[in-house]
Amino acid sequence: MEKEKIIQVKNLTVKYGDHTILDSVSFDVYSGEILVILGGSGCGKTTLLRHMIGLETSFSGSVAIDDEMITDKDESQMFNVFQKIGVLFQGSALIGSMTIGENIALPLQEYANLPQRSIQLLIQTKLASVNLLGFDRHLPSEISGGMKKRAGLARAMALNPRILFLDEPSAGLDPVTSAEIDQLILKINHELSTTIVIITHELASIFKVASRIIMLDKSKKGIIAEGDPNYLKEHSENRLVRRFFNRNPDL
Amino acid sequence: MTDTSRFSPPTRQWLKTGEGNFTLRLAGRLDVNTASAALKTIVPELKIRSPLYLAINIEDIHFFDDFGAVVLFELKKQTEDQKGTAEIIGVHKSTQSILDRITFEPDSNETKQTPRSDNFPERLGEATFKFCSNLGYLLSFFGAVLVAVCHVFRQPKRLRLNDMIFQMEKTGVNALPIVGMISFLLGLIMAFMSSIQLKQFGANIYVASLVALAMISELGPIMTAIIVSGRSGSAFAAEIATMKVSEEIDALFTMGFDPVIFLTIPRLFAAIIVVPILTVLSNLFAITGGLVIGVTMLNLTTGSYISQSVEAITLFEILWGLFKSIVFAVLIAWTGCLRGFQARGGASAVGNAATSAVVSSIFLIILFDSVFAVIRSYWW
Ligand SMILES: Nc1ncnc2c1ncn2[C@@H]1O[C@H](COP(=O)(O)OP(=O)(O)OP(=O)(O)O)[C@@H](O)[C@H]1O
Ligand SMILES: [Mg+2]
Numbered sequence: 224m225e226k227e228k229i230i231q232v233k234n235l236t237v238k239y240g241d242h243t244i245l246d247s248v249s250f251d252v253y254s255g256e257i258l259v260i261l262g263g264s265g266c267g268k269t270t271l272l273r274h275m276i277g278l279e280t281s282f283s284g285s286v287a288i289d290d291e292m293i294t295d296k297d298e299s300q301m302f303n304v305f306q307k308i309g310v311l312f313q314g315s316a317l318i319g320s321m322t323i324g325e326n327i328a329l330p331l332q333e334y335a336n337l338p339q340r341s342i343q344l345l346i347q348t349k350l351a352s353v354n355l356l357g358f359d360r361h362l363p364s365e366i367s368g369g370m371k372k373r374a375g376l377a378r379a380m381a382l383n384p385r386i387l388f389l390d391e392p393s394a395g396l397d398p399v400t401s402a403e404i405d406q407l408i409l410k411i412n413h414e415l416s417t418t419i420v421i422i423t424h425e426l427a428s429i430f431k432v433a434s435r436i437i438m439l440d441k442s443k444k445g446i447i448a449e450g451d452p453n454y455l456k457e458h459s460e461n462r463l464v465r466r467f468f469n470r471n472p473d474l
Numbered sequence: 475m476t477d478t479s480r481f482s483p484p485t486r487q488w489l490k491t492g493e494g495n496f497t498l499r500l501a502g503r504l505d506v507n508t509a510s511a512a513l514k515t516i517v518p519e520l521k522i523r524s525p526l527y528l529a530i531n532i533e534d535i536h537f538f539d540d541f542g543a544v545v546l547f548e549l550k551k552q553t554e555d556q557k558g559t560a561e562i563i564g565v566h567k568s569t570q571s572i573l574d575r576i577t578f579e580p581d582s583n584e585t586k587q588t589p590r591s592d593n594f595p596e597r598l599g600e601a602t603f604k605f606c607s608n609l610g611y612l613l614s615f616f617g618a619v620l621v622a623v624c625h626v627f628r629q630p631k632r633l634r635l636n637d638m639i640f641q642m643e644k645t646g647v648n649a650l651p652i653v654g655m656i657s658f659l660l661g662l663i664m665a666f667m668s669s670i671q672l673k674q675f676g677a678n679i680y681v682a683s684l685v686a687l688a689m690i691s692e693l694g695p696i697m698t699a700i701i702v703s704g705r706s707g708s709a710f711a712a713e714i715a716t717m718k719v720s721e722e723i724d725a726l727f728t729m730g731f732d733p734v735i736f737l738t739i740p741r742l743f744a745a746i747i748v749v750p751i752l753t754v755l756s757n758l759f760a761i762t763g764g765l766v767i768g769v770t771m772l773n774l775t776t777g778s779y780i781s782q783s784v785e786a787i788t789l790f791e792i793l794w795g796l797f798k799s800i801v802f803a804v805l806i807a808w809t810g811c812l813r814g815f816q817a818r819g820g821a822s823a824v825g826n827a828a829t830s831a832v833v834s835s836i837f838l839i840i841l842f843d844s845v846f847a848v849i850r851s852y853w854w
Contacts, residue, residue: 319719337513363820
């Protein structure tokens with residue numbers, strides 16, 4: 224695999240008040256890979272993700288997407304970057320006053336510039352890919368939490384972005400659906416060579432989809448392990464990492 | 475891979491293979507970035523040729539996704555609209571799997587909107603039914619609040635005193651500047667306007683009684699109630715509605731709290747305590763406003779203005795005004811909390827709750843005020 228760096232994070236330090244969440248974190252994401260970010264609850268995964276997509280401004284360090292520094296861009300310049308990325312938020316973030324179909328149609332109508340018939344067809348296709356066919360007229364408040372996650376995923380990938388950011392895509396899903404989401408992620412990655420950054424805790428899905436992982440830790444406020452999960456599981460020098468992958472607190 | 479190649483539409487090659495038979499060879503990218511441009515160029519070319527049979531060869535498409543598939547689908551449809559048939563050929567195995575996902579018909583037009591009856595009587599009936607059930611909910615919520623009040627009186631421990639004090643601060647203390655300013659200006663304006671008329675009769679001194687009387691028995695309670703309803707009634711509704719849509723109320727319920735006692739009672743009691751106090755202060759501010767006009771423009775002395783004001787008002791008027799303001803306070807807290815609890819759905823439900831809380835509380839305030847006015851005029 225050619226190793227083109229699509230996201231570069233350098234010396235990212237994040238503080239909320241006096242509280243340092245991330246301390247000088249640096250890593251790269253390579254084009255076409257599936258990178259899984261993991262770590263205990265509250266260790267700053269969502270925070271890291273929000274900084275990678277330029278939603279936060281108060282920090283030091285730099286983030287570049289596709290060789291474009293996003294850290295010194297203002298809002299209007301960010302729109303170029305936003306066209307390249309799709310984001311699934313931890314809380315799904317569907318627009319509550321619009322139906323599921325309208326939520327997915329929103330980016331399509333704004334940017335795809337296609338006839339109405341084609342857009343309808345695309346909506347159905349996207350819904351089918353997350354197993355939500357027939358729910359396009361439901362409001363977000365009328366579907367379950369796991370369904371919201373899937374609808375959010377469909378919206379995130381509506382425009383086939385080059386980079387997908389998924390914050391816990393399989394949280395709240397049953398094992399079968401969650402495995403289907405894994406398959407979908409692999410399929411998107413394979414067919415469209417989409418770069419995918421995922422936050423997840425599901426061991427099964429980590430081993431299945433991850434090309435590479437980075438593991439964050441609360442006490443170190445940064446990365447404690449980076450690499451192939453299968454290798455780290457057996458050979459990591461860090462006890463925390465082996466504990467996590469072997470699901471064994473006593474290791 | 476440069477960005478320009480990423481956005482350039484596929485190259486096209488039309489071949490005439492017979493009378494009305496065409497083959498369209500596409501090469502390059504047919505994906506999310508090029509779909510729109512591809513359609514825009516191909517559709518006119520298709521319209522000119524209007525083929526009876528069209529073969530779309532996508533052998534040389536090296537980048538394809540579901541947007542591309544939709545473009546092919548649209549071309550097929552367009553051909554069929556012109557009474558032709560179209561076929562897609564040269565499909566790779568990987569492309570086929572993408573095409574397979576788009577085999578169903580979009581249910582575009584027929585079920586677009588939920589059927590809404592245009593029949594006037596039917597809609598009138600629906601609206602009436604909705605109004606009545608709304609009224610029913612209004613009353614049953616009032617009942618629930620009364621029950622909650624009884625509970626709290628029996629077990630005063632269940633009253634969340636800290637919450638109540640917090641609400642009193644938010645509803646009362648923080649409203650004082652705006653209530654004070656509006657009342658002061660109102661007094662000023664009233665005195666000024668009435669003085670224009672009263673001056674002609676040399677009855678300047680009656681400006682004082684007019685301002686005092688109008689404020690204490692009518693305007694004070696009404697103005698204060700409307701301001702509080704706009705400030706706090708909407709806040710009650712928005713806060714409770716947010717809790718409702720994010721399942722916080724259900725959480726309270728499952729923890730064994732009665733949401734009505736937990737949320738409504740502190741707000742209700744806070745309103746009942748602070749609205750009359752605000753009303754009294756509002757009256758004082760208005761009288762001060764009138765006094766400023768009286769002293770500066772009407773040659774009245776401060777002493778005479780005040781003594782005239784005091785003479786005009788009776789204890790009954792004061793109590794009547796206070797009684798009304800207590801009723802208004804109940805209306806504000808009641809509708810505010812009610813609309814909050816009624817909210818259902820997402821963020822827009824919160825906005826609707828706040829709006830309808832203010833609208834219905836102001837409506838009820840005016841309605842009750844009119845009823846009081848009628849009662850009073852028949853009572854005398
Ligand atoms: N807006 C904020 N203000 C202050 N602190 C914050 C803010 N957002 C996050 N934090 C803190 O940052 C830390 C990391 O939060 P974050 O949401 O990134 O966790 P996470 O790793 O995504 O956890 P989870 O797996 O539970 O989602 C937490 O300790 C949290 O308290
Ligand atoms: Mg998180």
